[in-house]
Amino acid sequence: MANIDFSATSDLENLISQTKFERIFFLCGKKSYFLSGANQTFKKILKKKITKFYFKSSSFPEIVELKKIIISLKKFSPDLIIAVGGGTVIDYAKIANSIDVEKNLEKKIINNSYTLKHKLAKLIAIPTTAGSGAEVTANAVIYINKIKYSVESELIKPDYFFLIPKFVMGAPKKIKSSAGFDAIAQAVESLISKKSNLKSVTFAKKSLKISLKYYLDFLSNPTKENSFAMCLAANLSGKAISISKTTVPHAISYPFTSHYNISHGHAVSLTLEKFMKFNYLNFNKSDCNFNLKNRYEDIFSIFKVIDIYDFENFIINLKKKAKLESDFAKLKIDLSNDFNRIIQGVNLLRLRNNPINLKKSDIKTILLKK
Numbered sequence: 001m002a003n004i005d006f007s008a009t010s011d012l013e014n015l016i017s018q019t020k021f022e023r024i025f026f027l028c029g030k031k032s033y034f035l036s037g038a039n040q041t042f043k044k045i046l047k048k049k050i051t052k053f054y055f056k057s058s059s060f061p062e063i064v065e066l067k068k069i070i071i072s073l074k075k076f077s078p079d080l081i082i083a084v085g086g087g088t089v090i091d092y093a094k095i096a097n098s099i100d101v102e103k104n105l106e107k108k109i110i111n112n113s114y115t116l117k118h119k120l121a122k123l124i125a126i127p128t129t130a131g132s133g134a135e136v137t138a139n140a141v142i143y144i145n146k147i148k149y150s151v152e153s154e155l156i157k158p159d160y161f162f163l164i165p166k167f168v169m170g171a172p173k174k175i176k177s178s179a180g181f182d183a184i185a186q187a188v189e190s191l192i193s194k195k196s197n198l199k200s201v202t203f204a205k206k207s208l209k210i211s212l213k214y215y216l217d218f219l220s221n222p223t224k225e226n227s228f229a230m231c232l233a234a235n236l237s238g239k240a241i242s243i244s245k246t247t248v249p250h251a252i253s254y255p256f257t258s259h260y261n262i263s264h265g266h267a268v269s270l271t272l273e274k275f276m277k278f279n280y281l282n283f284n285k286s287d288c289n290f291n292l293k294n295r296y297e298d299i300f301s302i303f304k305v306i307d308i309y310d311f312e313n314f315i316i317n318l319k320k321k322a323k324l325e326s327d328f329a330k331l332k333i334d335l336s337n338d339f340n341r342i343i344q345g346v347n348l349l350r351l352r353n354n355p356i357n358l359k360k361s362d363i364k365t366i367l368l369k370k
């Protein structure tokens, strides 16, 4: 069930007020729960309910905190979980609701041999950032020893989501620009992913048409209208990548997050135009079941650019306007020195979705190119 209109809070109230939901476990961001105004909204809704709040502390989802959440959840035994926060909070809730703390959990996630039980409780996801679309994706990120892994299954999808514009309006600008860029990058990457299909292409194109129109306004002058538009764009990009998965800019972004603490969308923005250009210039070597050049033409038309160089400039300018730093040195990332550490953290699964086969040496050349 989805609710994406301006009256979402009254529908949320109706859902929560059902008598079958007596015990409610809240998973929230420490700051965002209050900045978003969600605390005020829920104060009214939660009368007569038994609640437990868990405020997450890590800036990206990591295994130690995930285990704490699973234990806390089991102890409380809720019949409803409400995740109010950014991608990290929602990903924690998705995994914690479907997995047990068992022996060698880390190993099982690393080897993809984890078992998902049936859900502990119904899960409502309410994003406080317009970006990842985690409220609709069938996968969730978890870092183990600074390396990114995924838990993937239709089972972990939230049962309900609510897009409430006022919850994303109050986020700090830095978080908004990073999250919004993630929505844009996810839709772009989805369009060229080997696993893309007609459905994902439709979601991705719709998402981009909205995000490109509203992203910068949402940053400089957030209103209910542009906030809602960005929530929708993020949601559609989530639907797109839930089918197609992402490609190289995402794959390479994870070590930038875990080693340098760069927020997810910002980390993706560091290389988006670089790998998009590499893929385009090599389209005759593409290894996918669609015409890659035609997909690029579609992207150019949505971005209203004439060619790949124009696209590259567009993205560079967009990042500047969104104040997303692209200079690795300024971000204290020494690419040539740290390359091995970075490449070790690259998600190989996502690399395989790239339409062009990439070798480590290609990645190094692309990253180091000025």
Ligand SMILES: [Fe+2]
Pocket (backbone or CB within 6 Å): 132, 182, 186, 250, 264, 268
């Ligand atoms: Fe993303």
